[in-house]
Amino acid sequence: MRNEMMLLTGNSNPVLAQEISEYLGQPLSQTQVRHFSDGEILVELGENMRGCDIYVIQSTCAPVNDNLMELLLIIDALKRASATCINAVIPYYGYARQDRKAAPRVPISAKLVADLITAAGASRLLAMDLHAGQIQGFFNIPVDHLYAAPILLEYLKGIKREDLVLVSPDAGGVERARYFAKHLDVPIAIVDKRREAPNVAKAMNIVGEVRGKVAVIIDDMVDTAGTLTQSAQVIQNLGAVEVMACATHGVLSGPALERIENSVLSKVLVTNTLPLAEKARQSSKIQIMSVAPLLGEAIRRIHQKDSVSSLFV
16 A cells, blocks of 8 residues: 655645645645636646545635635545555644524525535545634544644743743633743733624733833734724723734734834734735735644644643643
8 A cells, every 4th residue: 555645735834735735845745726707716637646545734714614615625535546554644724713503594604614524535534723722622534633732832931931921812812822931931821702793802800910011912813903993992991011913824914014013012923824915915014923843743743643642732
């Protein structure tokens, strides 16, 4: 049996895919993903993949539906090309925030996307910092859930510990903030906020002490940056000497970049799980860390049947 490792990607984040390829010393396989004039997508595999262990690197980021459809068609093409194992490597999992019925008569979109990926023929999912950990349970295939924490922690360790406080932007993110705080041996604070509508939130108060501290807001993603910039302002008003932010996924949609540029935030640290626009990459307030070594090492360990969880011990 071949059991050869092969990497391929769609159009969602080719730069990250190339970095993973370079880390593993494994070239990206020849794959063409083209769009017809009516919007339909055509996938053509340019190599024999029969009996191979395939890793499809594709974030379901904007344009979300196009990138999701590309992923499904690539998986289907691989299944019909008799690949032995099809691993969907999804650094950013779109629709993850729709993980439950938050209102009457709405879909659980994260579950539907999981069903689509499974039905297309994926053998395994490799994802990073899912918005809700329970999404792992939506799949009936093995799921390896990675965390960008080791990469972000490396940066935070360079800040004087006695001046540092980690801030969760809401009650749901307390566990994440505690994880960072445990490894840095620093205190945490929590933002008490009220969400008035999707993508609209109002920060109300801070539980914990931030006065005289360098406050770092820890979150899984920055989307429109409304919550983030409002929280930063409240933290500064309560006496913090500096306010920064760390997030795995820099979605930065809509007015996000403008809000960050006009905010009290001194720096926003994100990873390259999804591609950032040129304007964001040139911003003096945005710093990008690469997750390619972490994803590449996880892929290597999965292929060699080694432990993935030991990456985070």
